[in-house]
Amino acid sequence: MRRTVEATLQTMGLAALVTAADGTQGRTAKETERAIISFDTSDLSAAEADSFALLADRGIADIESVVGASLPTWARRSGQIRYVIDGRIGMSRTHGRTVLLPLERVRSHSAPYLHETVHALVPSRGRSTWLSEGLASYLESWVAENRGGYDSHVFTRAGDRGIHAAARRYLGNDLGRAVLPWVGEAGEPPRLEEDRAGVARPFYVLSHSLTKFVVDKAGVDALVRVLVSGEDFAAATGRSAEQWKNEWLIAIDAPAGTGA
Numbered sequence: 001m002r003r004t005v006e007a008t009l010q011t012m013g014l015a016a017l018v019t020a021a022d023g024t025q026g027r028t029a030k031e032t033e034r035a036i037i038s039f040d041t042s043d044l045s046a047a048e049a050d051s052f053a054l055l056a057d058r059g060i061a062d063i064e065s066v067v068g069a070s071l072p073t074w075a076r077r078s079g080q081i082r083y084v085i086d087g088r089i090g091m092s093r094t095h096g097r098t099v100l101l102p103l104e105r106v107r108s109h110s111a112p113y114l115h116e117t118v119h120a121l122v123p124s125r126g127r128s129t130w131l132s133e134g135l136a137s138y139l140e141s142w143v144a145e146n147r148g149g150y151d152s153h154v155f156t157r158a159g160d161r162g163i164h165a166a167a168r169r170y171l172g173n174d175l176g177r178a179v180l181p182w183v184g185e186a187g188e189p190p191r192l193e194e195d196r197a198g199v200a201r202p203f204y205v206l207s208h209s210l211t212k213f214v215v216d217k218a219g220v221d222a223l224v225r226v227l228v229s230g231e232d233f234a235a236a237t238g239r240s241a242e243q244w245k246n247e248w249l250i251a252i253d254a255p256a257g258t259g260a
Contacts, residue, residue: 032057039085043103052106055149056083059114062147063121063139070221075228081120094119112152114140124227129188131227134207155201162211164252167209170202172255179203181256182247183210213248
């Protein structure tokens with residue numbers, strides 16, 4: 001999740017975690033070529049920190065191998081991505097090149113580190129929440145399934161290969177139909193952050209599915225250009241977002257009454 005990070009950090013009293021120097025308040029860091037892992041020495045062992053640092057470094061490399069060529073020069077990473085791991089972080093978030101991850105998710109190998117790394121590497125300049133979250137969800141699953149690392153399965157265990165079936169199931173109930181108007185459109189459904197099970201879950205699943213559908217036909221580069229550079233959707237992909245959405249609903253055999 002990328003939005004409202006600064007305000008949330010202030011509310012949670014976690015802003016200092018982003019700027020605190022390692023070596024203070026019991027915090028230390030592990031560095032690789034692409035990543036800096038900031039953690040409390042009482043939370044993670046050296047072996048756990050080393051393991052996650054290597055995982056994060058590889059994730060950065062794998063994601064950049066997919067999206068790097070389509071990023072404009074200003075958006076390309078020039079330094080390390082910083083991963084702050086702490087027990088006071090309740091929800092994974094990204095602020096610029098800093099990723100915040102809950103301690104227990106890192107320790108249980110269920111942290112959405114690949115999803116958040118996509119946000120850190122592919123900045124969004126518009127209000128396409130569905131595309132920002134859909135692309136991060138798509139690449140998390142695709143990289144885990146085809147390159148390495150793990151999929152956090154925060155909202156679904158379907159993975160990239162089963163996401164269309166998961167979307168079809170959601171479109172058959174009220175939760176999926178309620179968020180569908182915001183998939184492929186600007187803005188986001190009400191209570192996206194507050195209601196993670198009833199709003200965020202179906203919204204992320206549907207956004208992932210639509211993103212995969214467009215990527216499979218138009219390529220990931222086109223969607224990166226739309227998200228980062230603000231390129232017109234139709235110009236970049238050959239169809240408007242509305243046209244893609246209608247084709248997607250037909251292709252995944254969405255239940256009657258969902259707009260197909």
